[in-house]
Structure formats: C-alpha cells, structure tokens
Amino acid sequence: MKKLNNYQFILLLGVLLLASCTDDRYEVNDSRPTGETVEVSFTYTVDKMLNVGENDIPLNGDGLLTRTVPEDLDGNDGANAEVKKMTVLQFNELDRFIRKSNATLGAGGAVSVDLTQCTGLSKVIVLANAPAKFSAVTPELGEQFAVVAKKVIELTQESDLYYVDPDDSKNYLFMSDIATIDFTAPPAALNLTFKRNVARVNLKLELSSFTLKSVRLRNVPKQMLLADQVSEKQSLVPYDTSTGENIFPFESGLIDYDVITDVSDYLNAGKYSFSWYVPRNEQGVITAATSKEKTKEKKPYATYFEIVVEDNTGYQATFSIVPGANNVVDYNLMPNKVYTTSLKVAGLGEDDDRISNLTTFEGYSNSYILNPPAVGKRTFAIPIKQVYKYWKGTAAGYGNESSVLTGTWEVSHLWSDVTATGVTVSTNSGSFNSTAEDGEFEVKVESSATNGNYIVALKAGGKILWSWHLWVTDYNPDAFTGPVDQAIYKYKVNGGYVDRYGSFGTGGLPWNPGGGYGNGVIMDRYLGALSDKHVFSKTGKSGQLYYQFGRKDPFCPPLSSTNIKTSGALKEIKEIVQEPQAFYTISVTTYGYQWTSYGSSIESGNIWYDSSLVDERSIYDPCPEGWQLPTSNGFLGDFRAGNTMYTGTNLAAASGAGRTGVGVRYWPGGDAEASNTNVVWYPAVGYISHWNTAGQPNGAPIGEITQAYDAGTCYMANTHTHLGIHLVYRPETSYFVANATIAPSSANPVRCVKKDVAE
Template sequence: MAGIGHKLETKGVIMALLSLVLISTGCEDKIDPSAVNPSEGETVEVTLNLGIANEEDGVGTTASPTSKANGNSNKAAFEVLPVANVQTKAENGKPDQLYNLEIIQYNSTGSKLQSQMLSSAVTTGTTITVSLTAASNCKLLLIAHGNSNYFSGFSGKATLDAVRSATDILVEAKTSSINGIATDATGSALADMPYYLLLEDVNIIYEEGRYKIQSTEGSDVRLLLKRLAAKVQLDWHFDQAMTNAGYTLKEVKLCQVPAHYRLIPETETTDKWGEVYPTSVAEFTDAYRLTGTELAKGTKTVWIPANARGISSYATSPIYRNKENANASATYAEFVVDNKNKEERLYYRAYLGGNETNDFNLLENKNYEWTVNINHANYTSDPRIQLLDQTPVKSTNEQPTSNCFMMKPGTNICFNPYEHEAGTDGWNTELTTAGAILTNKTIDKVEVLWQTKDAGTSGDLVMGYIVDNTNHQNLVNLTDGSDIKKARIHIKVPVTNGGNAVVAAKNSSGIIVWSWHLWISDYVPVGLSGDITTVSRNAAIQAAQKATQSGMVQVYGGISWTDPDGAFYKKVIMDRNLGATRAGIQNNLLDGVRTFGLLYQGGRKDPFFCSADGTAKEMKTIYDGDGKEVSIDKIRNSDVTAYDNTIQNPLTFYLVQSGSEEYTAFSKKPDAWGSNSGKTIYDPCPKGWRVPSNKGGGADAKQCMMAGFGSTNLSWVPENNSPASNNTLRFYDGTALKTFNTSSVASSTFVGSGFVYTEGSGETMALDQISNKSAFFPGVSLREHNTGAYRDKEGSVAIKNNTVYIWASSMDNNSLYIYQFQSSKLYFKHTISRAFGFSVRCVQE
C-alpha cells in the first residue's frame, strides 16, 4: 500500500501542527484521481475512516552525535543529553475511541462550509458517515474534544483564520485539565486527551458509487488524528562531588511553556529561527517549580502545549545551546544550586527540543526525554551556567531623584530617596518636612516590587533574581536609611533587551512609603538647552536630536510648537510612550507590543502594565524578584480614605463606579500633576520631563500640544471632529498607511498599529518615507475606570489596537484633560475621570 502525506517545512522548522496524516485504504498500486462530480457545492454524505496516529519520539531512535555531550572525554560541569527511542509503541498507548468529535469544513480560502458535532464516541479504525459539501481544494478540521469536552466554539468561527487567531476558545482552566491527565495514562485513561487533524488541501469527490475524501494527489485516505499535547520528561542527577563540596540543589524549573493549548496557533516568521509558533506575544509560564522533597525524585514528566521555537544556526554544540542562541520564548529547564554558606548561587539552564543541537522545537504528539547531569561548579567554562552575584550593590553613579529613572541595560545608579527634583527645596514632602524625616516614613528596606521580562511574556527578567524574599540587596540596596542627607538607594540592572520595573521602599512596619519606576532601555532623550530664541531654536532642536541615543526627540507642527508664545515652543517631546522600549512603526508582533509603554491613572506616579498582545486578555507580564508572576489588585475608590493609599499600594488599581467616588482618594490630591503649573512630586516622568499640559482643553490653540493634528491648518484644535481632507495624519495597520476613517481604523488587528503624524518632520505620507522624526502613536487598550479591565469595544464595535488616549496634566472639576484619537474622530478638548488607565508621553519640563 502506498502512503501519501506532506509536511510544511520553513527554514528547518517542521510545522507538525499542519501535518496531513494520511494512510491509503486500498492496496492498489495506483488510484487515479477522479474528476469532481458536477454536484459540487451540494451537501452530500461522505464516509470517513478514522484512527489515531502513533505518538512519535521527539529525538528519534538514536540521538544525534552533535547533541550528546560537550565533545570531550572529561566529565563536563553540565551535561544535557536527549534520550532516544522513548515513545510508547503499544496500541494501548492511545484511546480506542474519539470523544466529542467535531468536523468543520472550509473552502480553499478558509471560509466555513459545514460543521457538525457527533453525539456518540467513534471507535478508532471504523468508518463514519458525515455531511460535507462536495468541493475541491477544501480544508477539513477534525477535533476530538475528549470525553470531558474541555473546549468548544470552533464551529462558531466563520473562517479558519478566525480559529487560528481566536483567544477565547481555549482558556486556562481547560489547559490545567489537560495537563492534569496522568502522563503514564494508556487506553481509556487517555479519553480526556484532545486529538485533532487539519487537512489543508483535499477533495470531496464522487467515485465508485459514493462520496469520499481524497487528497489532491489522488488517494482515498484514512484520517489519523494527533494528540494535541507534547510530553516532556526531565531526569536529573546531582553528582555526589557537588554535595561533598557543599553545594545543594535548591530548585528545578521548567520555564517558558505556552500557557494555553491551541489547535492552530498563529505562526510567526522570524529572520533568525524561521517559522515559529505560538507567536512571541502569546502567554508563557512556568510549567513547574520543584523544591524540597520533590527534588529527590530526580524526574518529572508533564504534558505541555507545543512550543516550536525554530532552528538556530548558532547552536553548533551543546554549550552554545544557550540563551544567546535560543529564541527568547524557547522552553528551558533551570536548576538552581546554592553553596552551603549561600555566598554563591549558580543557575544551570538547559534548552529543550529535538534531536539536533540546533533544534529548539517541542511539537505536538511527540514525546521528549532529557537527562541532565550536574557534575561540578566550574561555571566559567560553560555559558549555560550563570553565577548570581549576591553581593549588596553599591553604586557611586548618583542621580537626581525623580519618580522614574531611565537606566541603560548593564548600568547602576544611586539616589537619595528623601529628595525629589520637583519637591520643595528639592525634598519629597510626602517623606520629609523642615529638613527631617516624617513620622513612620523612615525607610527600613527596599525591594523589587515587580519587573517585566525583556521579550514580553518571555525572555530574561530585566533586573534578575534576588537572593531570597528577605534579601533583595544584590539588586536594590539601602544604605544609611535613617539619615535624611546620607541615605542612598543603590540599583543595578543586568544586560537585557530592556523593560520596566518598580522598586519599593518600606518602613519598619512593612508599609510602602514611596516607590520608583525603572525604565530600562537604550533610549536616552536629550532636551533643548541654552537660551532658546527664534534664531537659535532650530539649531537647538537639531543638537538635541543628534545627542539623543537610540531614538529621537520630536517637535510637532502645530502653533503651540511654532509660535514663540506657544506652550511648547522651547520644548521637545519623547518619541515614545512612557515605559516603551521601541518607537515608531514596527513590522513584527513583539516590537509592536514594545511600543505600548505603560498605563497610568490620572494623578498617580506608579505605572500599570499594558496588554501583552493587544487584546483585552489579562496576561501575566510582571514578576517579583524571584521570577514568580505578580497580579494587580482592584479596589473601589469609595473604600479609600486618603491619597496615601495610592502611594502605599502601587499595584492597586482604584475603581470609580459612580460619580461620587471620583471625589475620594483621587480628590485628596487635586491637581496632582501640576495642571498648568510646574512639575510635582507625583509626576511619573523622568528628571527633566513631565506630563504635558493642555491648558483650557485646547480652546487656545497655542496651549494645545496637538493643535494642527489632522489638518494643514496648524491652529485647528478638534473636538469630536474628523480630520480635514488635507490632513497630516494617517493610520498604520501593519502593512500600509491608511486614510483616517472608521473602516480602516476599526478593522485593524495588527499588534503595533497606530497613527502617524508627519507635520513636525515635514515628510509626505508615503510609508517608505516615514522616518524616526515622524510622531507615531500606537493604539493601546485602555484600562476601564469602573472595572480595571482592558477595553475591547467602542460601543458595539470590537476594537484592537486602534485608539490612542494620552494624559494631559491639566485639570477641570477634578477631572483631567486628555488627547484622544478614536475611530474617525479626534478629541483634544474634553476631560475624563482620573480612574482610567491611559498612556503618558513625556514632554521637556
């Protein structure tokens, strides 16, 4: 019998999730393809022969010689060995029935033709009759949901692409249920495991008196569904020599595992690793973190969602299978080792994947087993082993104190926590008075409150690991905390791709008295300096732009910038939102998310994280000093008695669910951001920068930062107005610049889409002529004032990444003015509740 099948291979990554598993049902040497019956398009009865594919070995029958050891005869410090031939070959290694089988048919372009759910279980190896549409070059998706029917909703999607991009089909609870199936289960014990098959290109034809499914190559086929989960077994051995030398295995972790199962996850094309899935903006988590008696078992086996992270041409030997050469979202095991005095901690990291050293793919329906040997502590010879410096950080790089410190990766700073560059005589009046520390405001210790990773939901922690929950001194260290003049907080950050963190200072009772945001990025903006006159202004702008590192400072084209009486005439503005590590138009998902920055409630100094993927889903994106996930709290504003509550609880989002609640915590510090006066100690921007004003809500064009946006009339200040026909504003949807209107904006789904304004740089509206001098405003999902959740609709219209909300510092009746781009309208004159979570873009102070 001749078997027919295909695999999609892109730059070395085998896309097994799209594999067509077909076995011919006849023994003829050749089955000639038949012409499609003239009844094409009609609903017909089709016989299907169903089975379950044998699970596969992720390594194969023998391990590749390149993946075995470190290539020398001496015992290496760290050995990571793939184990071959571990798959279960017996028939009882899979269930004998397919439960809750759903079959969905799509046409050649992916639009749904038919869908049906079978009410009875299907015994494997038998045939069934289903209703399909007679068609050529169509697609079939078969899903055995499992006996417990963990998930549903696929048939409700109109297209295959909608299934692929859906975020509402498989949720965390269902993922936990699948992971809870025993990994040694066989036969009926596997009844709850989902199985699936996607046939990308088949015909429904009439032949030999019946309708049947046929591959486009011509053979009648048996359909073999695949197990949705990958199985990963990790075995470890801690050498006695390590124990004798005083080392202890403290923790074993399986990190950066996709948080959810998806039948057809969205793929992402990368230059370095080829086609990968799921995308880099999916949610990743730790599958487990083992401590105590669990470590003595020396083995752990789990089900995980597939994580295909591609082929790395740089991983040419086992020691180069490290974080420098792996995709940021690749799955790895990490072994934490302490010496007996806890003066030295080592992190042994092993990236998992296929047979070859350069293969970082963990694929569905495959079993993987890896053996790890930790033999000695010679970390200098192996880049997979990292030493944690536990020495308290001490810096001499003193910086003026503000609520936000811009830090380049791999640098350190120190500052006086009782001072503030915007405070009275340079002091923070929430902590001091008349040259003395206020009662209960003496700082006793400092901690890493939260931090991001440097690749969204994956990558490296931007500050790194603390020593333990009682000792953060290797990352943030307090000296002379009770001395108002000598007190210093010392901070260092490792070399990463950047991100954000918040450091909190606590008194002896453990209450947070103040906190500071660390904006970790290569971006170093420079403001205008010198005596700015009409003659010198252009030269000063050019000098500031030239001196700015890894980005741009900008001026806009409106009258508030160009007129000597304009509020922003002697200023420049940053090219990105506060907290963003990228600026401008991006062409990939991860960098699109990096343009979002952080969200702030009006009048508060502490940030909240943005959507991780542009949707309304609340994903894990912040972590404590030990790398464990952190969540925000949400409390009604009416339950808050003082503005101090907002200072003591930087991770609490205060909700306004009625009009009167606006006048509780938020009203305790009216005009907290200084409105039309100077910068305050509650302003979230770095030294030399502040939240921009919007005097009078833009009634005076010379006081509105965005006067002239959307029009060649640079004095035009819109409010609920469409841009003029000859406008200077366009919407970027991921592929092109579009006219500013409802249809182009509302339909965008690209993460990183937004609005481009060129008047300040004088460029034309052609995508290939847009430079970093052009102002780009990414569409960012706001946090709702009454729920704290991300907004996903404008009225009844679903939205994604297509609305801009930027805070101004100016107040009116306890509300703040904002700058807003929404659908086809611009709003620059109205106020809104301070309880919303919006973006901030800092302007020169």
C-alpha cells in the first residue's frame, strides 16, 4: 500500500472537513447533505453582571461609608446590554474550526445565521459586539476549539474593549457564549445567555481636608482571551503551572488607562464616583489580617487605583488601592462581575504601605526645604548626585579622587539646632555603594516634627563624603511660580512671603537693572530662619545660621571649642567637605583673612559662584533646589534713607551699649506708611568672629557672635580682592551698603534668590 506524505495527508483532511460544501442553501430537515449550508435560528438574553459586594476601606481610623447598591452595568453609560452585531465561529464533531459567519439580527430580537451541516454535534462560539481586534480574528481551517477559545488578543487602550456602532456612534460591551448544535436531528433554535468578557470596577471616594488631583486605573492587562466566557465555561482559562493557581495573565503585559485630572465631572453630593471596564486579571489571594496588608507590591501584576490628593500645604500623597472580592486578601477581577471599592480619606495614616507621600528632588543641591504634613508623615527622597559630581570632578576645587567612591556608604544625622524629634533619616536598602550614582536616601518628617535645621552626612568607612542641610519648616517659597508684577513687591506663600526689590522714591533701584533679577524674587528670611520675623539672640538660637564664605554647610552658635580649627596655613577645600562642622580660622593676616587656598586663585575667590555654569551656581552654593545666592552686581550700591526704618531699643546708645531687637524694615516700593506685612525685615544679627575680638568694643572670642544689634550682614556669592561681599547696615548710618567687604573667614547669614520667575 502506498503511504501518504504529509502534504497529501493535510490536503485529504481538509477535503474531509469541508466535503460537499456548496453555496446552495437547504432548509433544516432530515435529508440535508453533510457540508451544505443551513440556516439556524437563535434567541438570547444577557446575564446581569454579578455584584460581588462593596468593600469599604477606612483610612486613618475613620468609620465606614454607608453601603450603596452599585449602579448596574446596563445603565445609561453607553456600554449597555444591547447586541448590535453577532459573529459565530463553528467547529465540527472533531472540535475543528470549519466556518465563520455573521448573524442576521432581525426585528424583535430574532437572530439567524448560516452554518455548515455536520454529521453530529457541532460547537459554536458566539461573539456579540466584538471590537475590531476581536472580530478580525479568523482561525485557520481545522484549528482546535480549545486553541481558538484561548486565543490571546493584545490590547493597547481602554477603547479596545468596546464595539463602536456606526449607526449611533455609541460604545457597546463585548460579550460571548457557547452552544452545541445536534445535527443528527433537526436543530431547535439556540438559546444563548451572553456574559460580558470584562469586569467593572467602581471607585467611590470621599475626602476630608484634601483636594483630589487625579485618579487613574493602572496595571490593566493588555492580554484578553478571544472568548473569555467560553473559556471559563469549558475550563480553558490558562493555568499557571509555576504557581499552581489559575492566574491570568501571568506575564507582565500591562497598560495604564488615561489619568483623570478633570475630576469635578465625577463629583456628586460631596463624593466622587468612577467606573472602568477591564479584562480578566486573576492574581490569586494572599494571607493577611487587615486591609493595610493588601498592597500592590504583594501581587505586582494586580490592577489598582492610583489616587493623588493634595493637602492644604500644597503637598501631595498617592494612594494605591487594589480592588477585588474583598479588601484584605483577594486580588482577582473576574469577567461579568462588578467590584466596588469605597474609600474615605481623612488623613495620611501611620505606617500604611498603600500610601506614598514621597517628595522627590531632581537637581544638585546642598540644602532642601522639608515641609511637615498636616497629619501623618511625609517622605522626602534626597539625591546623592553631589557626591559623585564632587569626587569625580577634576576642576580646581573638586575632589578628583574617585577611589573613595567604593565600599558601603551610610547616611546618618550629624547635628541639628533643635531637639531632633519627628525627623528620621534612612536609606531604602540601609546602605549605598559605588554603583548608586542615581541613588537617594529617605527622610521621614512627621506632622509633629520640630521645625529647625538638620545636618545629615553620607559616610564611607566613617569618613564623610558629603553633607546636606535639611530645613524643616512650614515656609514654602516654591509655592510662588509667578508671574511677577513690577508694581508688587511681596507675594504670599505658605508660611510667609517671597519679595521683590523694586523702585522707590529716592536712591534708585535696589535691584540693579543689569543684574539679572528683574523677574526674580528673594526669600523673606535668612536661610534656615524659622519665620520672616525671626527674633535673634546675641548668643545664638534655633534658626540662626551663619556661613563662612564659600562654605556649603552652616554653623549655629555658640560653637563648640572642639569644632574651632585655627591654623597658620590655608586649608584645602576637600578638608572642609569632610569636616562640615569645623570652623576654620587662620592665625595670620598674610592671606587676607581667607580660610582656604581655593579662593585665592579660582574665580577670584568666588567659591559660591561659577561663571562656567548656566545658572552660575557652584557646587558649594548652600541654597535649596531652584534657589541661589545673589551676586553683588544684582544690587545697586546702597538702599537710601527715607525708605527704611530701624527698630529696637536704645538705638541712640553707643555701639554695644545695650541695644536689643535691632533690625531694619525696608519698603521696596517706597511706601513708608505700609503695614508691617508689606515690608522686608533684616535683623541685625552680627556675624561669627574669625579672630579674637574680645578686647574690642562689643567684641567676642573666635566662634561667637560679634556686633549683634550693631550691624546686619548678609553674604553674597562673589568676592572682591579676596574679601567676601555682603550687605551691611548699621543703625548709625542711614542706608544699606550692598557691596561692603568682610573677611571670608567670618561667618554671616545668607538669603537666597530665584533669578527668573516669568512675568
């Protein structure tokens, strides 16, 4: 007997499957030929989606929302139960595909479809309202039923789940069912019960003391079965053999639906209501006792709500809530079911992994403003880019010693000017290493944290590689984003103001027209101060910070004698990077009262200023991200009399003879009658002495404040003949001097500017 080759066998199989098919139509009767076209009638109903309950999720100890019945899917949402089109995939008695037909939808719900006569039982997969990607699927002749039913269709967007009817332009949900036709007897009309191939997820949201910024559904499977309900009936839903669970999808094929920012459209009677349709996402269950344990991290492919809210300080928190059959252990979204999550947000909670109020910073800075939350705690991610920029840098004044960027690094608290409560420093992994150039450490600030200044350091083998100033304060100057108005000089922000120094009646402009600050603003207080009306002390107190010229790290007097370093030689800047607490002073005047050799040859001593950079802000600038020290060319030479007012007691007394509370109020607009809220305040804080002045009037030993209440000083970023340039004013004089000089080893307060805020 001659054997058939593979090609001949496949060809013969096709002939057997499709034998006697013609274009002739036969009525359904006992004598119809096999393979001919017959007309079969259908009736159908649509199964209502099963409500699996409303899961109330209280946060911060609040009570549950009142339960309400979820709106039925077949409501007026444009994706209802009406069938607009029907496609039938037919399989023969061997469960092999033989035909694809489009049904005819008649009046009164009557449906008919052309099928192929078979010799026995024939299965049909019926797709109702199949979206374009699904209706385009045509199995290969002879393809097995089980293979076709489990075909996976790739989705790219939410609209892939809908059929858009060309007549009314409405969206209709995709449904399916399976039926078996017995061709050994005249087949009766088929009765179908369609179920939707998608689940509905509802989010009901109520906020207290928060503003809703956005809502998004994330981790939606981009894989969907061709006929999900058919697969479920036939137990054909894919099975993950690696876990022993019915998990689908078990690959990370996920998409995010569009973010909703215009949330007012979803608000009714003080509550928000959102709904989405999603494919099957069956991720199993966990073992847990409370809803706090049901986090998106436990099942990385689970669908979840991402809810962004904002508190009254302008900071945001993100809630990640996973829907399911319950709010504790279940991570499954099953087709033709409705899942409703009710969430009431009254606070950020304590140690709740579903809540992320992480604030991240992008740039290279040496200080960061950390605003405590109204309730709970807020996490700030501090980048460590400065470490690499400095130690890998080869320019003058940089570390040029990349060999230190090895081993294990740790971040720890160095010192603070207040009792360090409510502020915790940590790293994600407990340590850093030399591959963590884009790494960060976390600072958690509780609502009960004490406002003040915290210095933290990154160390390798106990040696400091870099340090940062963390300014914990209610003041948020970044809240002002513009525009500036040339007639307005103070702008309200959270916790205070930002100022402009504009024109006034006499003396011209405090802002130099060519100095680059025409559209800029300046903080209403010294860096680190606890308020814009901060009252200073002659001996030092919290919020009273001073900087040696060019130093990125502050000092808060009185200084410990162990931190005062006197030397007869100039110091390398690398030494002060690794000793941020050391107050360096030189015992001889040969070097012009410098403390470092860097300033005597690089940029004419402008350690804080780098003209090679776009923003001219050097790696040592102590200001927060987005801010910098002003340069003297930004100011005119002085602020004239008639526009300032000195305050305090005993102003007529001789220098150092008991004056208290001395400072100067300055009206940028020249309005001396303006209320106190419209003025700029410069308290006369003096400076930290760099040499022993105890024998001089109002003198003080090294490291202590001198000339407090007698003079006000404020460093600028540049120098003049190796002397630090600063603002200075005295009660005995009638004006500020904006380009006075002082020994760079002295420590003065600083005030930060933002150069350009668009008009």
